[in-house]
Amino acid sequence: MKQKAYVAGVGMTPFGNAMDKTLNELACASIKDALKDAGIAKEELNAAYMGNAAGAVITGQVCVPGQVALRSMGISKIPVVNVENACATSATAFQQACTMVTLGVYDVVLVCGYEKLYHEDKNKTFSVFTGSIDVTQTDAITTRLKARNEAIGQSLDMSGAGSSRSIFIDIYATWAREHMHQYGTTREQLAAVSAKNSVHGSLNPKSQFRNVITVDDVLAAREIVSPLTLPMCAPIGDGAAAVIVVSEKYANKIGKQRCIRVNASSLNSGWDAAEGELPMVSSAVAELYEQAGMGAEDISCVELHDASAISEIKYYEYLGLCESGAGGEFVASGASSLGGRVPVNTSGGLMRKGHPIGATGAAQIVELVMQLRGEAGPRQVSGARVALAENGGGYIGTDAAALVLSILSKE
Numbered sequence: 001m002k003q004k005a006y007v008a009g010v011g012m013t014p015f016g017n018a019m020d021k022t023l024n025e026l027a028c029a030s031i032k033d034a035l036k037d038a039g040i041a042k043e044e045l046n047a048a049y050m051g052n053a054a055g056a057v058i059t060g061q062v063c064v065p066g067q068v069a070l071r072s073m074g075i076s077k078i079p080v081v082n083v084e085n086a087c088a089t090s091a092t093a094f095q096q097a098c099t100m101v102t103l104g105v106y107d108v109v110l111v112c113g114y115e116k117l118y119h120e121d122k123n124k125t126f127s128v129f130t131g132s133i134d135v136t137q138t139d140a141i142t143t144r145l146k147a148r149n150e151a152i153g154q155s156l157d158m159s160g161a162g163s164s165r166s167i168f169i170d171i172y173a174t175w176a177r178e179h180m181h182q183y184g185t186t187r188e189q190l191a192a193v194s195a196k197n198s199v200h201g202s203l204n205p206k207s208q209f210r211n212v213i214t215v216d217d218v219l220a221a222r223e224i225v226s227p228l229t230l231p232m233c234a235p236i237g238d239g240a241a242a243v244i245v246v247s248e249k250y251a252n253k254i255g256k257q258r259c260i261r262v263n264a265s266s267l268n269s270g271w272d273a274a275e276g277e278l279p280m281v282s283s284a285v286a287e288l289y290e291q292a293g294m295g296a297e298d299i300s301c302v303e304l305h306d307a308s309a310i311s312e313i314k315y316y317e318y319l320g321l322c323e324s325g326a327g328g329e330f331v332a333s334g335a336s337s338l339g340g341r342v343p344v345n346t347s348g349g350l351m352r353k354g355h356p357i358g359a360t361g362a363a364q365i366v367e368l369v370m371q372l373r374g375e376a377g378p379r380q381v382s383g384a385r386v387a388l389a390e391n392g393g394g395y396i397g398t399d400a401a402a403l404v405l406s407i408l409s410k411e
Contacts, residue, residue, distance in 0.1 A: 001266070002291045005101040006251040006259040007408070008108075009038025009244035010366040015354030016208040017118050018238035023055055026240040027069040027114035030359075034110070034242035039254060046106040047079040049097045051090030051113040053358040054128040058116050069114065084358075086132045086393025087305065088267075089113060090241065091361025091404035095265040097245045098406075107250040113363065114240035115356035125236055128357070129166035132394045132401070141167075144398070145174050152181040156225075165224055169233055171395060172308035173225040179310060180227070182325065187227050189328030191218035193309040194231040194351055196337050201348020203379040208237050208354030232309040237354030241362035243369075256411065260369045264292035265406040270399030280399050281318045281392075289320075292407040296320030299342055299407075300384040301371050303364035305392045306349040312336075315390055316344070338379060346371060346379045361391040361404060372410040385410045 011033025013026055027050070035042055050066025061068060066082045085092040090113025097109040119125050133141055142158055149156040154177055161167040179185045195215045201207040213231055221229040251259045268284040278286075289295050296319060304319070306312035313327035321342050322330040330336060336344040347353045347367040350360060368387035370376045386409045394401025 001099060001102070003098045003102045003262045003265050004248055005098040005262040006246050006248065006256070007243055007262065007365065007369050008246045008251060008254060008259050009034045009036070009040060010242065010369045011037055012206055012241040012363055012366045013239045014206045015237045015239035015356060015359070015363070018116065019118050021238070023052070023059055023061060023065065023114055023116055024069045024072045026116070026238065027112050028073045030114065030240035030242040031073065031110065031112055034244050038244040040108060040244060042073070042075050044108050045075065045078055045110050046108050047081070047100065048075070048110040048112070049081045049083055049093035051083040051093040051111070051358050051362065052115060053084050053086060053089045054115055054117055057124055057128050058119050085402045087307070087357045088361055088391045088393035088402040088404045089358040091364070091389065091391035091406070092267055092402065094243060094245070094361060094365055095267045095404050095406065098262045098265045101245050101247050104247070107247045109245045110242065111245060111362055112240065112242040113359035113361055115358035116238045117236040117356055118238050123163065126162055126166060129168055130162045133167065134396050145170055148174050149177060152177060168307065168395065169225050169228060172233070172310055173228050175314060176227050176308070176310035179313065183328070185313065185328035187219060188215055189332050190227060190232055190309040190313070191215040192331045193306065193312045194218045196331060197306065197345050197349040197352045198231070200338060200346050200379055201352025203377070204348050204353060207348040207352050208235060209348070209352045228308060231351065234307045234350035234355040237356040239354060239356040239359050239363070241359045241366050243362055243365050258373055260372045261409050261411050263294070263407045263409050264288050265404065266291065268403045270396055270401055270403070272397050272399070281403060284403055284405055285318055285320065288405045288407060294386060294407060298386050299388050300386050301346060301368065301381045302342060302344045302388045302390070303347060303349070303367050304344060304390040305360070306345055306351050307355065309351070312344065312349070319388065319390065338381065343381050346376065346381060357393070361389070364389040364391060365406070365408070368408050372408060
């Protein structure tokens with residue numbers, strides 16, 4: 001739906017290995033920063049949408065993670081909604097909070113995404129991703145992926161999927177192979193995504209990885225599943241990000257100078273498209289632009305779900321930043337780099353900033369708010385006025401299980 005909400009404050013922890021911190025500590029740190037940034041006291045909150053996807057598996061905390069985290073910092077009595085929606089968890093929390101504010105239910109809402117994925121037992125971590133598909137259809141998904149590879153003359157060895165790597169890597173490798181087969185996309189263009197995001201991530205003090213790598217470095221790295229090497233894949237991570245969403249009335253009360261408008265935010269789930277029917281992503285993007293009254297040509301910068309290099313390339317095309325099949329050329333030309341036509345993943349993206357899945361969507365909003373305020377420092381996009389966030393998660397059939405798209409603007 002078309003939104004009329006504002007972001008008044010943002011906060012975020014560094015992403016990375018935080019095995020020495022609890023889920024609550026991560027959440028509370030980001031929330032305190034967001035409240036301080038907004039100049040709002042915790043007593044002013046009307047509700048909270050708390051996004052966590054893996055806590056039940058990694059820490060054993062089930063059912064009431066949001067209430068537990070908030071109670072530890074003295075926030076209670078208000079409605080608390082726990083949100084779990086794969087990698088789109090906190091983006092979903094954000095979309096729901098914006099919707100409730102737009103409808104006039106609340107004036108001040110907290111959104112927090114927080115996650116711990118690092119664990120001594122890596123099988124626990126991998127099980128989070130394995131569980132992000134229909135677990136009753138694992139064999140069918142495997143069969144389909146192998147058939148898609150055979151259709152382009154390739155074979156796919158999935159023997160390590162779910163144990164030595166996430167099953168999603170095999171999905172992304174299949175996407176990459178199909179894109180290369182259909183459009184002539186090259187491994188160098190895939191590597192250019194990782195290299196570009198490493199430059200952006202090096203400028204972000206909250207990024208998990210801050211070293212700059214070149215295309216040659218990416219190509220020479222350990223191969224996970226051909227054609228994807230390690231730097232072409234998002235890492236696991238721990239961290240939290242928080243956003244304070246307010247109504248227009250409340251934004252006027254506190255002063256709109258640093259408030260960023262949410263023009264549109266949509267939550268979508270995939271389906272099995274009939275022949276000739278638009279896939280979920282294409283349909284959702286068209287609806288988002290219509291809701292916002294904008295188009296791809298209006299976008300100043302983008303944070304998108306680069307769980308792999310091919311994911312970023314495909315989403316250039318889905319979002320209308322370039323023509324279908326031209327995503328590889330788009331990144332290689334520098335169009336998506338800082339200083340380019342539409343800088344993408346100025347935060348470093350999932351591949352460099354990190355991907356604590358429950359926190360990722362909110363962290364995208366944090367970055368875009370900083371860009372639209374002009375507070376992004378050395379990674380600032382000059383003259384940024386309109387920004388887009390794309391955060392997807394899960395996989396069912398042949399489509400993403402969840403997708404959140406949001407457009408924000410500087411008034």
